[in-house]
Amino acid sequence: MDATNHFTGKAAVYSKSRPGYPDQLLTVLIEKYGWNDGSVIADIGAGTGILTGQMLNKGLNVMAVEPNTDMRLLSEQAWGNYPNYTSVNGTAEQTTLAAGNVDHITVAQAFHWFNPELFKLECQRVLKPQGYVSLIWNSRVADHELVIENAEICQRYCPQFNGFSGGFEQSDEKISSFFRSGEYELLEIANDLSFDRNSFIDRNLSASYAPNVQDKAYEPFVQELTALFEKYAVNGRELLMPNICRCYTGLV
Numbered sequence: 001m002d003a004t005n006h007f008t009g010k011a012a013v014y015s016k017s018r019p020g021y022p023d024q025l026l027t028v029l030i031e032k033y034g035w036n037d038g039s040v041i042a043d044i045g046a047g048t049g050i051l052t053g054q055m056l057n058k059g060l061n062v063m064a065v066e067p068n069t070d071m072r073l074l075s076e077q078a079w080g081n082y083p084n085y086t087s088v089n090g091t092a093e094q095t096t097l098a099a100g101n102v103d104h105i106t107v108a109q110a111f112h113w114f115n116p117e118l119f120k121l122e123c124q125r126v127l128k129p130q131g132y133v134s135l136i137w138n139s140r141v142a143d144h145e146l147v148i149e150n151a152e153i154c155q156r157y158c159p160q161f162n163g164f165s166g167g168f169e170q171s172d173e174k175i176s177s178f179f180r181s182g183e184y185e186l187l188e189i190a191n192d193l194s195f196d197r198n199s200f201i202d203r204n205l206s207a208s209y210a211p212n213v214q215d216k217a218y219e220p221f222v223q224e225l226t227a228l229f230e231k232y233a234v235n236g237r238e239l240l241m242p243n244i245c246r247c248y249t250g251l252v
Contacts, residue, residue: 045110049075
């Protein structure tokens with residue numbers, strides 16, 4: 001299965017359970033890079049439009065590029081009435097965007113699915129001179145006991161699991177090789193996430209590697225996640241997942 005189809009059938013649970021990004025992140029990007037209502041931001045691998053919507057609500061012009069039909073349709077349903085929103089059926093490597101028309105590219109929770117060399121060439125094609133790229137992840141705090149036990153459950157029931165976000169967002173070498181001269185600025189913002197039982201299970205089920213309801217592993221996977229929630233939840237109601245939002249920004 002190519003990366004385009006990894007989230008087919010998961011769009012609804014993805015949209016419902018995936019977290020947004022800290023408002024401080026957008027404040028910094030707007031102030032540092034001079035974003036305004038005339039700026040054109042291309043959100044590549046935009047998915048169901050989580051970051052897209054946050055940028056639209058700041059008055060920015062956003063072209064949301066997403067190849068997966070299920071994900072893109074949910075984004076269009078959510079944001080299609082915004083005049084500053086454009087939905088684009090394209091991939092990271094072939095966005096279909098016009099050359100030299102984009103002020104800044106954002107990639108939220110998606111870069112690890114891309115061919116980095118081809119995506120870099122596409123960024124160079126569509127960006128205006130001195131246009132920047134921001135690679136963004138909500139990242140679990142890897143050495144926290146909850147996160148370690150969550151990963152162990154995924155390893156038992158998810159054959160394609162090789163780390164949250166593929167482990168990619170922790171690879172400084174892969175990220176630095178994408179940016180011009182290996183140079184980028186890293187912004188880290190605490191963004192701990194609160195879940196009730198259902199949203200915690202849904203967050204895990206929204207992963208590309210998670211079993212679907214018809215799979216044999218589905219029920220034991222959910223049972224172990226439920227037990228994990230009950231172990232760490234306060235009064236059985238709320239689980240706090242330690243999380244950091246990381247944003248890598250540079251020229252390409």
